[in-house]
């Protein structure tokens with residue numbers, strides 16, 4: 294090997310090393326930045342383990358579970374709504390001791406990843422709601438009850454009850470869960486001193502009677 298060739302090889306090697314160092318530097322600074330904004334603060338298997346934990350209660354496809362306590366459907370839920378509710382449990386704006394314990398152990402980046410996962414799930418509604426008053430439920434959903442000052446739910450929750458941003462999807466939600474939520478609104482949501490978007494629902498939940506609540510909960514539970 295001539296000294297000229299040797300020199301060229303050395304140059305190539307040192308160029309490669311420089312390149313590798315540069316790549317590593319980029320990777321490290323990228324992961325540093327990602328940590329700051331919380332993008333990759335956990336491994337795939339940690340996410341998987343959390344998901345399995347959520348699904349022991351919320352159903353294998355996030356479809357909800359009809360037990361002694363109804364576990365709400367999370368499948369297809371709006372990510373911003375889901376994230377806001379998890380924060381609400383942590384901040385005691387929303388009371389539920391089970392979900393307080395679950396939520397306060399989650400990092401912000403994990404919350405976002407979980408929300409993105411549940412958004413993608415699309416199982417059929419679990420069903421099981423009474424069918425007698427579906428027509429009344431549909432009317433309230435689409436037109437409200439002007440004489441009782443109840444607005445059309447579709448105005449905010451969307452014509453197909455899919456929700457948007459902080460407004461939740463209601464389609465396919467379990468009947469007993471929705472009945473409970475609408476009945477207990479003032480006792481469970483928007484608690485504490487901080488202003489909370491749940492205030493929007495206060496007049497509506499006040500003005501609906503129990504049979505209207507049952508009708509609307511049954512109607513949305515069947516929507517895909």
Ligand code: HEC
Pocket residue numbers: 343344346347348349350351362363364365366367375376378379388389391392395407461481
């Ligand atoms: C031990 C059972 C259990 C586990 C595990 C559990 N949850 Fe829940 N979750 C509940 C119950 C019960 C409710 C209903 C609370 C209520 O009635 O306000 C709920 C409610 C929620 C809500 C509010 C739904 C809505 O429509 O407003 C979200 C979001 C949620 N859970 C997310 C999760 C996530 C994410 C996980 C996993 C990290 C998880 N849950 C694990 C029992 C559980």
Ligand code: HEC
Pocket residue numbers: 365377433434443444445446447448449450459460461463466471474475482483490491492493494497509
């Ligand atoms: C002006 C907009 C608006 C209208 C009209 C409206 N909602 Fe809501 N609704 C919201 C918002 C915002 C939330 C989320 C509240 C929170 O974060 O706690 C919500 C939450 C809910 C929830 C809780 C869902 C869950 O998973 O816990 C139910 C149930 C609900 N609305 C039913 C209805 C029904 C039924 C009607 C019609 C009679 C209606 N809403 C009309 C804005 C609206």
